Amino acid sequence: MKTFVVQLERDDDVVSARDKMLWSKAPRILIVWPRRGRVLNRELDIILLKRQSQKLGAQLAFVSFDDDVILYASESEIPCYSSVSQAQRNIWKTSRRDEKIYERPHRKWSLLELRAWLKQSREPVAMTFPLRIGSFAVGVIAVLVLGLFLLPGATVIVQPEAGVQTVQMAVQANPDVTIPTLAGVIPLYDTTVIVEGQDQIPASGALKLSDTYAVGEVSLINLTDKKLTVAEGTVVLTTDEPTVRFRTMKDVNLLAGEENAEIAQIQAVIPGSTGNVAKETILAVEGEAGLALRVTNLEPTAGGEDRNVPTPTEQDLRRVNDRLLNSLQESAIMDIERMLGDSGILIVDSLKVVETVSQRQEPQLGEPGDVLTLTLQVEYTAQYIEKVDLQQVTQMAMDASLEGGKTPVEGTLVIADVYQTNTGEAISEWQVVAARNVYQEWQQDAVIRSLLGVRPEDVDGVLSTELNLEAPAEVTMQPVWWPRLPYLPLRIQLEVQ
Numbered sequence: 001m002k003t004f005v006v007q008l009e010r011d012d013d014v015v016s017a018r019d020k021m022l023w024s025k026a027p028r029i030l031i032v033w034p035r036r037g038r039v040l041n042r043e044l045d046i047i048l049l050k051r052q053s054q055k056l057g058a059q060l061a062f063v064s065f066d067d068d069v070i071l072y073a074s075e076s077e078i079p080c081y082s083s084v085s086q087a088q089r090n091i092w093k094t095s096r097r098d099e100k101i102y103e104r105p106h107r108k109w110s111l112l113e114l115r116a117w118l119k120q121s122r123e124p125v126a127m128t129f130p131l132r133i134g135s136f137a138v139g140v141i142a143v144l145v146l147g148l149f150l151l152p153g154a155t156v157i158v159q160p161e162a163g164v165q166t167v168q169m170a171v172q173a174n175p176d177v178t179i180p181t182l183a184g185v186i187p188l189y190d191t192t193v194i195v196e197g198q199d200q201i202p203a204s205g206a207l208k209l210s211d212t213y214a215v216g217e218v219s220l221i222n223l224t225d226k227k228l229t230v231a232e233g234t235v236v237l238t239t240d241e242p243t244v245r246f247r248t249m250k251d252v253n254l255l256a257g258e259e260n261a262e263i264a265q266i267q268a269v270i271p272g273s274t275g276n277v278a279k280e281t282i283l284a285v286e287g288e289a290g291l292a293l294r295v296t297n298l299e300p301t302a303g304g305e306d307r308n309v310p311t312p313t314e315q316d317l318r319r320v321n322d323r324l325l326n327s328l329q330e331s332a333i334m335d336i337e338r339m340l341g342d343s344g345i346l347i348v349d350s351l352k353v354v355e356t357v358s359q360r361q362e363p364q365l366g367e368p369g370d371v372l373t374l375t376l377q378v379e380y381t382a383q384y385i386e387k388v389d390l391q392q393v394t395q396m397a398m399d400a401s402l403e404g405g406k407t408p409v410e411g412t413l414v415i416a417d418v419y420q421t422n423t424g425e426a427i428s429e430w431q432v433v434a435a436r437n438v439y440q441e442w443q444q445d446a447v448i449r450s451l452l453g454v455r456p457e458d459v460d461g462v463l464s465t466e467l468n469l470e471a472p473a474e475v476t477m478q479p480v481w482w483p484r485l486p487y488l489p490l491r492i493q494l495e496v497q
Contacts, residue, residue, distance in 0.1 A: 010037035033064035161468040207311035214275025214304030222254035235286035275304035312372035350383040
């Protein structure tokens with residue numbers, strides 16, 4: 001407790017001490033005398049200090065070694081201590097009987113007298129045999145009465161005669177609403193899902209693909225005055241557009257002079273029928289060798305052939321893309337319904353493609369392939385409503401239309417039917433049919449009070465006067481062998497099914 005300490009000086013008097021006490025706002029005032037000097041040691045001084053503390057509404061205590069101060073303080077029932085710390089630790093007593101008073105004893109006690117007084121204070125009061133029996137009986141009776149009220153417990157399960165309340169109402173799902181309203185408007189939620197799938201279709205197009213290389217012969221003439229060697233792989237080509245290129249098949253040695261012509265075997269660089277050229281059309285040599293040589297094919301080249309292979313077309317791509325999107329849409333609906341489970345209802349018409357995350361096709365258009373394979377990864381968005389919102393809005397509607405004196409049975413509300421009445425709208429409309437059990441109101445406290453101390457087999461008879469039951473009540477006793485229901489209402493638990 002907060003204590004205000006007043007330190008007296010050697011020149012203080014009652015007036016200055018009382019002035020110092022006026023500064024106190026604490027509930028306790030501790031006045032400390034100086035160790036040297038004798039101040040305020042008259043009985044009148046002590047009385048005036050005590051009156052000042054009573055006027056301030058505070059407890060008063062002293063710290064002093066002055067015998068006169070200690071004596072007058074004890075006579076005025078003011079605690080007196082030897083130090084400030086001791087005074088702050090102790091509780092200041094206000095009664096002379098409960099207070100340790102620093103009095104000088106009027107006489108000295110002998111050791112034998114002190115021992116006799118201590119032994120007498122410790123001797124127990126002897127109890128007679130009838131008194132002991134009476135005390136024991138009172139204790140036993142108290143325990144039995146306490147057990148009679150606190151030990152037994154009972155659970156009574158009743159099934160009142162119930163009726164059915166139904167409601168059919170129009171509900172709107174609005175994305176701008178966050179909580180269900182009494183007007184029948186519930187929140188509309190958005191969700192997204194990414195699905196991936198693959199589909200393939202036979203290629204319907206045809207692609208001409210080169211198969212074999214055309215071959216032939218060319219005549220090579222050395223235009224220089226030195227011997228030349230035409231290396232294997234030297235390219236000769238036609239001068240007409242498009243240019244067709246051929247390469248020599250082996251090394252050819254040419255003597256100087258135009259009369260020394262040599263024949264070289266050639267093969268088209270690119271396979272296919274484009275290598276079949278007419279005679280005297282191969283007239284050029286590629287590279288620096290073209291300045292030193294004259295070339296011509298005296299006969300047409302032949303042997304180049306093409307073959308037709310399947311290839312996908314743009315129409316094939318559109319067909320497989322549309323078919324795969326339909327399949328992915330069904331997969332998206334299934335994934336969202338699986339995600340919602342029994343807690344939500346998907347608005348199927350709201351399903352839309354957000355974006356195509358990835359697209360891969362094999363082969364590409366213009367490349368050979370018997371089958372066109374398309375792989376898509378698509379993100380969908382859709383809207384849904386929560387069943388708990390439907391239950392809440394139907395419960396509010398049913399509570400508003402509940403007849404007076406009826407009480408709904410908890411946990412019996414069932415959504416019998418839900419169907420959407422419009423499609424493709426931002427605010428969807430639904431028809432909801434719901435039902436729940438209700439029973440006539442009754443006072444549970446009054447029913448419990450009527451069951452106090454009743455035998456379990458008599459519970460149905462007592463309850464029949466209070467309410468109508470669908471089936472006999474189920475009574476469970478704790479402990480099971482206890483013959484009657486508790487006498488305390490708090491020990492009876494009444495449950496309604």
